[in-house]
Amino acid sequence: MKIHEHQAKQLMAARGIPVPLGRVARSVDEAAAAVRPLIEESGNPVVVLKSQIHAGGRGKGTFSEHPDVRGVNVITDGIEGGPGAAEDAVRELAQHMLDSTLITIQTGDEGKVVNRLYVEQGINIDRELYLAVLLDRASSRNIVMASTEGGVEIEKVAKETPEKILREEIDPAIGLASFQANELAHGLGLDGDAAKHFAVFVKALAQAATDLDTDLIEINPLVVTTDGLVMALDGKMAFDDNALYRHPDIADMRDDSEEDAAELAAKNAGLNYIKLDGTIGCLVNGAGLAMATMDTIKHVGGEPANFLDVGGGANADQVTTAFQIITKDPNVEGIFVNIFGGIMRCDIIASGIVEAIERVGLEVPLVVRLEGTNVDLGRQIIDESGLEVVNVDSLRDGAEKILELTA
């Protein structure tokens, strides 16, 4: 699960990790009202207005309704005009940003609607660095990744100048050791107070990753201020869905408006569904087989409309829900059900399909391939239902058949 920048910063601030002062705003008035207290508290007449969406590249992104407005704006009107001038500038920008569609390198062409803004104090930056905590699958441990190339996409750094990426493994029994934090500070070319502040920062961040069950914490950029302070200028956090049960406060931070409605409905029904752009709907048991089914459809010349794994223990109701989700997608021209019964019994799937069609109808061709546990019973249920279903024996035959029927 992903959260917004302002929420990530709130979680960091609560753990004593330095972040700039800021206030979240869901309306133009709230954004304007945030300006004066921020300027007074920070003593800096500059404020920053940041769009809050679950995608990166906001600073360079622009709004489809207002192509001259960027996703992140530094407002300097307060330097000469005082807080009033800053308020006016924020008000005008917020009017353009809120409820508009921000397109960044990560949102795709459709962009994302901005529902909330974050108003933040300006920071006098000396250096920009990169810092992240994430899982290293090879060592089965979290690692800290740091780089002098702040503000640049880390994938780009990894590709072009991999020697600039520093890594330290976090031992789950002891956390990030002080010497490791010091090594990172040294490697980043920090000294004096900045090195000390960095070491405290990175140890706290490593601990936060463990305590909060994050999949990823990324601070890009991490800044050293002209006063030698170390601060998270941006903050991205993603959490392990499997561990959210022990963090109800974080689970409450979920912003449903950032999620695809169909994917959310599937998740609530205990299904794994991902919407794609093609025309062949797929209903499969098992993640690997579901992926392989998509691959096969593509291989024979089609385009899958979705990934859908009904899981190992699905009941007829879940199958019905899965069917409803697929048929709701207007792009779907045909459906391919591919089941290899292990724990999942073919008769359950068959009953679910029959029930779903009785409930929601079927306007597109349906090809069903059943194999494994109770396969004969499953086929019998479908045959006896009198529904127009094409039975096939193999995955490849099924993919070819559904393509033929939708051609």
Place this chain on the structure above:
Amino acid sequence: MSVLVDRNTTVLVQGLGKTGQFHTDKAIAYGTQMVGAVHPSRAGTEFHFEGETDHSGAPGRDDTYSLDLPIFATVNEAVATTGANASVVYVPPPFAADAIMEATAAGIELVVAITEGIPVADMIEAKRYLQGSGTRLVGPNCPGVITPGECKIGIMPGYIHQRGKIGVVSRSGTLTYEAVHQLTLLGLGQTTAVGIGGDPVNGTSFVDCLQMFQADDETEGVIMIGEIGGSAEEEAAAYVMSKMTKPVAGFIAGTTAPPGKRMGHAGAIVSGGMGTASAKIEAMQSAGVVIAETPSDMGDAMVRALG
């Protein structure tokens, strides 16, 4: 021979809830030596299993079975009483990593964790706990391990398997069944099929399994089934290239998976251009692995690899 499990493997089940009961019953029907259960709230009692024997499993058995499985409070107690050398974990996700560590502490040689949805942080701790122990973990989030006709630990349908000379190792459950089914139809039986699981942190890797199959006299070829995410397939390819003398076939799922999206399995994600199907396929091909273009061709790819 076979790898990991055989007719002498004696198995405890940790977690005798609905799923644990169902699959323990299937394992007994298959002929697996189930010797006890660990379920603290029912310790001191027995659980009765009876039904019709699954004759696709161990040979030479009656048509029906009836077994009273003793239930223990701890793994230690269960091992002391039964001498079990393997355990299978069906414990719910919040407690599953602890169950793995408990089995490790009790000296169990092989722990097979079926549970899906264990927090990554818990597995990081369990993995560290396993370091330096004599315990091998398979999984979590896996279908289990089967040596056809001898021992079935996990949730795979037993009857699709047939004893033979092919080693099977896979990150996916249903894709393993797909591969095994094709092999069996082609007359290629299996020595052992190992599901290593779809989580980003797991106990046994492709390389571990390839090493075991390479060392196993009976295994004449191996099929490995990978998917997007991580670099375990690339590491396996490097091992095949440098150490493996037996033919290897392979399949990678997720060619069409969009980047940045988790495809069901917690570990199946392409992020930052890493872990793509094409990179894995390329690495495996250059190591001499015969790649199946579609999952329907997995059996054929094995036939081609065997030459």
